[in-house]
Amino acid sequence: MAKKQQTWELRLYVAGKTPKSATALQNLQKYCETHLAGQYKIEVIDLLVHPQLAEGDQIFAIPTLVRKVPEPIRKIIGDLSNEEKVLVGLNIRPMKQLIQ
Amino acid sequence: MQFLAKTKTGISGLDEITMGGIPQGRPTLICGGPGCGKTLFSIEFLVNGATRFKEPGVFVTFEEKTEELTTNVASLGFDLDKLQKEKKLRLDYVRIERSEIEETGEYDLDGLFIRLEHSIDSIGAKRIVLDTIENLFAGLTNEGILRAELRRLFLWLKDKGVTAVITGEQGEGKLTRHGLEEYVSDCVILLDHRVSNQISTRRLRIVKYRGSAHGTNEFPFLIDEDGISVLPVTSLKLDRKVSSERISTGIPTLDEMFGGKGFYRGSSILISGLAGTGKTSIAAYFVNEACKRKEKALFFAFEESPPQIIRNMKSIGLNLEPHIKKGLLRFQSARPALYGLEMHLSNIYKIVREFKPKIVVLDPITNLVSVGLINEVNSMLLRLIDFLQGEGITVMLTALMSVFDEKMDEGVSSLVDTWINVKDIESNGERNRIVCIMKSRGMKHSNQVREFIISDRGLKLIEIYLGPEGILLGSEREEQKLHKLKGQALKDQQERMEIARRRQGNGIPKQPKQKIRK
Numbered sequence: 325m326a327k328k329q330q331t332w333e334l335r336l337y338v339a340g341k342t343p344k345s346a347t348a349l350q351n352l353q354k355y356c357e358t359h360l361a362g363q364y365k366i367e368v369i370d371l372l373v374h375p376q377l378a379e380g381d382q383i384f385a386i387p388t389l390v391r392k393v394p395e396p397i398r399k400i401i402g403d404l405s406n407e408e409k410v411l412v413g414l415n416i417r418p419m420k421q422l423i424q
Numbered sequence: 425m426q427f428l429a430k431t432k433t434g435i436s437g438l439d440e441i442t443m444g445g446i447p448q449g450r451p452t453l454i455c456g457g458p459g460c461g462k463t464l465f466s467i468e469f470l471v472n473g474a475t476r477f478k479e480p481g482v483f484v485t486f487e488e489k490t491e492e493l494t495t496n497v498a499s500l501g502f503d504l505d506k507l508q509k510e511k512k513l514r515l516d517y518v519r520i521e522r523s524e525i526e527e528t529g530e531y532d533l534d535g536l537f538i539r540l541e542h543s544i545d546s547i548g549a550k551r552i553v554l555d556t557i558e559n560l561f562a563g564l565t566n567e568g569i570l571r572a573e574l575r576r577l578f579l580w581l582k583d584k585g586v587t588a589v590i591t592g593e594q595g596e597g598k599l600t601r602h603g604l605e606e607y608v609s610d611c612v613i614l615l616d617h618r619v620s621n622q623i624s625t626r627r628l629r630i631v632k633y634r635g636s637a638h639g640t641n642e643f644p645f646l647i648d649e650d651g652i653s654v655l656p657v658t659s660l661k662l663d664r665k666v667s668s669e670r671i672s673t674g675i676p677t678l679d680e681m682f683g684g685k686g687f688y689r690g691s692s693i694l695i696s697g698l699a700g701t702g703k704t705s706i707a708a709y710f711v712n713e714a715c716k717r718k719e720k721a722l723f724f725a726f727e728e729s730p731p732q733i734i735r736n737m738k739s740i741g742l743n744l745e746p747h748i749k750k751g752l753l754r755f756q757s758a759r760p761a762l763y764g765l766e767m768h769l770s771n772i773y774k775i776v777r778e779f780k781p782k783i784v785v786l787d788p789i790t791n792l793v794s795v796g797l798i799n800e801v802n803s804m805l806l807r808l809i810d811f812l813q814g815e816g817i818t819v820m821l822t823a824l825m826s827v828f829d830e831k832m833d834e835g836v837s838s839l840v841d842t843w844i845n846v847k848d849i850e851s852n853g854e855r856n857r858i859v860c861i862m863k864s865r866g867m868k869h870s871n872q873v874r875e876f877i878i879s880d881r882g883l884k885l886i887e888i889y890l891g892p893e894g895i896l897l898g899s900e901r902e903e904q905k906l907h908k909l910k911g912q913a914l915k916d917q918q919e920r921m922e923i924a925r926r927r928q929g930n931g932i933p934k935q936p937k938q939k940i941r942k
Contacts, residue, residue: 339534347529371535375542378535382519385564386534398524401564405529413526 332356332364333393334414337378339371339386344403348387351404359416389414428635431479431551431587434472435465437654441639442630446611451578451588453608455600456615461626461647462591463488464497465615466553468651469589471502473551474512479587481551482514482543486559490515500651511547516540520563527565533573537580549586556591561602578607599631610634616642625766625800628654644766653770655807666690671818674713675706677885678844681861681870687842688866689782690816692809694836696823697846701857702878703822704728706844707785708737708744709883710820714783715747722781723755724772726791730755741882754779760791765804768792772808776815783818789836790824802836809839841865846876849897856897859885875901891920 336352338345349368356364371378371386381390385401391414400413430444439445446452454462470481485493493515494504507513516539544552557574564570581588590608592600599605605612612631617624627642645654670685679686687693695703711721725733733755734744747753756775760768776784786808792801805821812819823836837843843862848855857876861869874885875897889896889904896904907916
């Protein structure tokens with residue numbers, strides 16, 4: 325139960341307001357609300373505004389979701405349309421509605 | 425008319441075969457197997473741009489960490505850290521770790537584009553290297569997206585107007601493993617590192633160059649402490665200036681055979697002969713004469729060590745030591761098997777450029793065959809002779825002929841201007857040397873065979889004795905001399921002269937009348 329107290333720090337890298345980025349953000353918010361309600365933080369970084377930030381997280385594809393906390397760092401690229409893959413990628417334990 | 429603008433790579437030789445460099449503002453693909461020098465090539469392109477052509481550059485590596493890269497090229501004298509501080513170069517490491525990445529849904533490589541743009545703009549780069557972008561294929565599974573994005577990337581680079589070099593690993597039956605040549609179609613350079621007969625040679629070929637003429641052959645290239653140098657065989661020009669100045673051979677009696685004046689300055693001379701016929705001695709006298717004229721001479725000894733040559737030459741009345749002390753003569757000895765032909769060639773280039781001799785001797789060139797095939801040696805010598813003659817240097821080569829094959833000799837002899845052959849004739853229980861001039865371009869030269877005598881007083885050529893007994897050499901000739909002294913010889917002599925005259929009448933030997941030696 326200790327894990328529950330942890331705040332998930334997620335960072336989504338986008339480049340402008342493209343449909344792909346919008347979809348990714350929508351999807352991410354939906355998953356987080358469902359599975360991590362109240363214990364997550366999403367930071368959206370627009371590389372068109374801050375191009376120098378791309379190097380730090382080794383970003384080359386857009387959109388990229390980076391899980392900063394908990395460690396280790398994980399990355400998911402794409403519009404996050406596949407919920408299962410995202411959950412596996414972030415190593416999120418799904419809430420009951422998914423366990424069947 | 426607008427011609428294709430080109431960007432100089434600054435890599436010696438490459439700009440010549442591409443006739444000015446790689447296409448400006450377009451991508452060029454450099455491909456080849458592992459260890460063929462792709463990364464080095466691209467680094468040198470950037471460093472030269474930064475240091476010599478005022479074109480800053482970005483190096484984007486997909487496989488090596490930037491620190492590793494900096495260390496690796498430091499041995500070539502490239503100080504990447506300094507260039508980075510001066511904002512002339514920027515290193516960027518794009519790490520793609522498959523295990524950290526999960527893919528889901530649509531994406532594009534805008535992140536990479538943004539990074540590249542940021543790097544390019546931050547230093548105002550005119551050149552960029554992507555080494556090697558194929559690593560993206562290893563990191564991403566969606567090849568469809570990747571290919572579409574690569575196409576977009578190269579178009580974007582063109583729009584950006586930077587001259588790009590893309591490296592790619594050679595694939596089986598293809599130029600690159602993932603078919604990058606599909607996207608980069610303006611200029612493709614293939615590097616190759618092959619080993620034949622245990623000797624490795626690096627080669628470079630321009631596979632294609634859209635909109636420009638280029639050398640199409642495979643050109644050998646070298647990687648040494650000065651970086652890369654391509655040695656273009658076909659950049660040989662036959663339009664250099666020639667000198668009509670004559671220089672002495674160092675042996676007065678040999679000069680006589682060349683109309684009393686010796687060789688042309690800047691020409692190439694081949695001395696061929698069997699083992700022990702005195703080829704090195706002739707070369708040593710030639711060098712000695714040059715030093716006496718206060719000209720610098722460089723002697724490449726592939727067979728003997730310099731002290732050995734100096735000692736041996738003392739035995740025939742030649743002391744080379746004072747010339748060495750005065751700095752006029754330099755010996756450079758190296759075992760031919762020490763390194764490959766191209767390395768030898770580049771070494772010779774380097775030493776010649778540094779020492780600036782007027783005379784160069786290579787003794788003997790035939791030993792180089794042990795490190796290369798005959799046609800390779802010939803092509804190397806061709807380039808060498810061309811280089812030396814371009815610098816106005818007179819070059820003397822010695823070639824050891826074997827009794828079994830005279831192939832080497834024939835190949836080289838067409839390259840040289842003057843060819844002197846020394847032969848052994850065994851008769852009457854002794855071996856005597858004879859010398860003849862096989863050819864000498866552009867000058868009157870004797871067609872006679874002379875006897876070649878090496879004594880402790882030096883080298884001398886004497887007219888051979890031609891009598892009713894045939895050609896007399898060595899002790900037989902001496903005997904004939906004594907015979908004559910007996911007075912009784914007079915009559916015989918007249919007879920012989922008569923015969924000689926008749927022979928001349930037949931037009932066979934064209935030679936002056938024999939004088940009675942006393």
